[in-house]
Amino acid sequence: MKIALVTGASRGIGRATALLLAQRGYQVAVNYHQRAQAADEVVRLIEQAGGSAFSVQANIADEAQVMAMFRRIDQQPGELSALVNNAGILFQQATIEQLTAERINRLFSTNVTGSFICCREAIRRMAWHHGGKGGAIVNVSSAAARLGAPGEYIDYAASKGAMDTLTKGLSLEVAAQGVRVNGVRPGFIYTEMHADGGEADRVNRVAPAIPMQRGGQAAEIASAVVWLLSDEASYITGSIIDAAGGR
Template sequence: MVVTGGGRGIGAAIARQAARAGYAVCVNYVRNGDAAATLLREILKEGGEAIAVQADVGVQHEATHLFEQTDALLGRVDVLVNNAGVLGNCRVADMDEAALDSLFRANVYSMFFCAREAVRRMSTRLGGPGGVIVNLSSVASRLGGLPGGSHYAASKGAIDTFTLALAKEVGAEGIRVNALRPGLIHTDIHEIHGGATAVDTLGRTTPMGRAGSADEVAEAALWLASAQASYVHGAILDVAGGR
């Protein structure tokens, strides 16, 4: 299993649970090598199999490098969790090309580049054995996001549509494609919007009355990757406490 943006937050929770479930895991990270190394030590200490690979998957050749390293060190990729992404806090009136390009490269280009590498390895049409792709979207795609987050919400809308299109494209080639839409989840990605305090405050407005945890999202991701979800394809699953 390849988990992009796997060094912390939701990605780390998915990598940790995947290793416990018996997957050999590639933890991808961009800058926070210390967090990735800590997670790697934790997985190995528990008897799991994992590697950590630095790559900016929003850059085509680095995404290719990530998969080549995984091929060499872990073997065939059977599951891709497209988790890498960033938040943004910028009003449309203040938006410029650089802000849009940076966010869409991290959130959308990365999905395409990594899915391309996964499909090339998984597709039965191309000689592969099949596999699973799980894309991480957000309820921002249907709610519009937080103030200053229009570009983030738009990028997640693109992920929803990409998931549906890719599912139609490769479903007959042995590849299941689905997406998760987390809601308010306790991770440090929310620091630019007020951090844990803001997440707790907004979480109390959900029907369940609380924010979620990264582990709760990870459990849904592992279910989508498993044989228990063998006929789930082209689905977008909200993990948002009813929000």
């Protein structure tokens, strides 16, 4: 059975992606950092629907924990063929004058460094020159990478800009090794993440400025992610889909 690892899969876009991947026949490794109960609930829903999944704890900002997570995946009977780098954090809305090096470094260690390390470990298992059978990676970025998130999250936006560059560079590096690398840039999506930034109702506030006049749902982003992982996207690599309602 093909295994798909989804980081940050206990809620939001990661949760929706894990559920959809299970429907498509993957065994899903549901990664979480602190929300064990929520991750176990995702596994339960997948198994209830006849799918296969297991939860695996790891703070992706910690290289040792990431490597332990991949070793756990290695113990499964299937083989890793898909990685979704979805785990990401943001902090309270702030201007540049309120940012500290500690905050910036904490954010980048998860959103950027953690994704790099997950990609490294996935390539070591998927690439043909390692004896792998190929695979696909999707990096979940953000429309903030294009828009900059001024006055709110320019550190978060910059971290997602780094994710876009990772997507492009890595796609070229491993294109001849049977691994495709693409990205999805969600816009304003109804997830719990906005509460982390101090404005739980943020999507409703900005909805009138979105050309489609509404925020998006996590399942809509999951559909784009899962399509890019599928054989239907077999000749696509280095591409980023904007899923932001036209913004």
